[in-house]
Amino acid sequence: MSTRRTALLLLADGRFPAGAHAHSGGAEAAVRAGRIDGPATLAAFCRGRLHTTGLVAAALAAAACAGCDPYALDAAADARTPTPALRDTARKLGRQLLRAARATWPAPELHAVAATRPRGLHQPVVLGLTARAAGLTPHDVAQAAAYDTVSSPATAAVRLLSLDPFDATAVLAGLADAMDAVAAQATAAAEAVLATGSTDHLPAASAPLLDITAQQHAAWPVRLFAS
Amino acid sequence: MHLDHPETFPHRHTWSSAAPTLPDGTRRALRIGLGGPVGSGKTATVAALCRALRDRLSIAVVTNDIYTREDADFLLRNAVLPPERIAAVETGACPHTAIRDDISANLEAVEELEERTGPLDLVLVESGGDNLTATFSTGLVDAQVFVIDVAAGDDIPRKGGPGVTTADLLVVNKTDLAPYVGSDLDGMARDAKAQRGDLPVAFTSLRGEDGVRPVADWVLERLAAWTAGRPVRAAAV
Structure with missing residues (x-):
């Protein structure tokens, strides 16, 4: 871990103004389908998301932070995101994060991404670039990405189910070791990408049900969350 | 590698509404928030x-519905503006957060409207219905309107x-409803004066002919100040 712990806290804070509050990380669809109905099923959902989408996001973020080509990473993220709705969401959140990052930790490479890719890069790639601008390490941002993967559905479940917030927070605490393990695995993958120059070393774990329900959710006429 | 690019790129996105000009140097649209x-x-x-105002101004609207596209659809159904001038932002059950x-998300919607439809004079950002503490960030709008009604209690x-x-x-x-719900308009005006000092209050009944005129006039005054480069907020005048 880097010595810049406060910058990491700032970036990982759910109140960081980058648009995440409007997204449930698939929890809204899972609640509607009855797959999340309390703390135990929330924990199972979060664990599944962490080891699939979370691992990929953490590795993308760590690789971007390490200095790998963000545009190649963005293409790799597309290849690992089969659902158009989730690609759109990832780029939208990437644009919103980039806006906050450029104001918070101004850096030429952030401004360059905004200018060359006005439609945005996948959020984990921008997260990695942001961490780089903030002086954080690849392992730091892998942890932030892993945490982000599970904190979004947990927060959303509190709003969607009126779940006891203490229970939801306890679910996150219970996943701490798993998040640390995913962050370590993602950091190792990012080091391999940096050493070889090939994004093939990025993990490609997928959660088909999250992909399918995200596409369905995007067509709901009435919903609380954007994704 | 595209890192540390030496060129200075034009910035597509402003960080907030603090900057009054667009990347091409022209003055951006005045942004007015409506909450309540x-x-x-x-x-x-x-x-x-x-x-x-649509016949003399180029206008666009951003809506912030709580869980539907109800407000955006209302505006579309009533054809008050062409569809490309209306954008809906989703708020994750928290309108005041957005x-x-x-x-x-709201800044992005405003900027996309401005890019999509060309130069705009005015962007109205409508909040989802919320509570009495909901206010707009000064990073999002240049001035804000708070709408209450007589029927909800004087x-x-x-x-x-x-x-x-x-x-x-x-x-x-909804001043037209005051007699039916027993609301005291004079008392509301006195209370508002006590709370707001010199800040203006408009009593409206949108069912009446040209009922929105007091608000429209206020918007036009703000726009004149904005266009002239003077302070927009009444308190700062």
Whole structure:
């Protein structure tokens, strides 16, 4: 871990103004389908998301932070995101994060991404670039990405189910070791990408049900969350 | 590698509404927020403003529905503006977060409208119905209107709260209903004066002929100040 712990806290804070509050990380669809109905099923959902989408996001973020080509990473993220709705969401959140990052930790490479890719890069790639601008390490941002993967559905479940917030927070605490393990695995993958120059070393774990329900959710006429 | 690029690129995105000019150097549209409790007439006010001003101004609207596209659809159904001039932002069950604490989605919507439809004079940002503490970030809008109505209780101005107390314009809507719900308009005006000092209050009945006129006139005054490069907020004049 880097010595810049406060910058990491700032970036990982759910109140960081980058648009995440409007997204449930698939929890809204899972609640509607009855797959999340309390703390135990929330924990199972979060664990599944962490080891699939979370691992990929953490590795993308760590690789971007390490200095790998963000545009190649963005293409790799597309290849690992089969659902158009989730690609759109990832780029939208990437644009919103980039806006906050450029104001918070101004850096030429952030401004360059905004200018060359006005439609945005996948959020984990921008997260990695942001961490780089903030002086954080690849392992730091892998942890932030892993945490982000599970904190979004947990927060959303509190709003969607009126779940006891203490229970939801306890679910996150219970996943701490798993998040640390995913962050370590993602950091190792990012080091391999940096050493070889090939994004093939990025993990490609997928959660088909999250992909399918995200596409369905995007067509709901009435919903609380954007994704 | 595209890192540390030596060129200086033109910035597509402003970080906030603090910058009054677009990347091409032209002055961006004036941004006015409309907030207030559920059912007070925010969407009806936006629709009436569009009808009153659309022939002389280039206008766009951003809506922030709580869980549907109801408000955006209302504006589309009533054809107050062409569809490409209306954008809906989703707020994850927290309308005040999207207009105050994390404004990134709204800023993006405003900028996309401005890019999509060409030069705009005015962008109206309508909040989802919320409580008396909901106010807009100064990073999102240049001035804000808080809309309440007489039927929700004539004690709202007395209760105050950031919306009633600090909004650049307080609109008290549905005055035509006052006799039927026993609301005291003079008392509301006195309470509003006590809470707001010299900040203006408009009493409206949108059912009447040209009922939105007081709000439309206020918007035009703000726009004149904006265009002339003078302070937009009434308190700063």
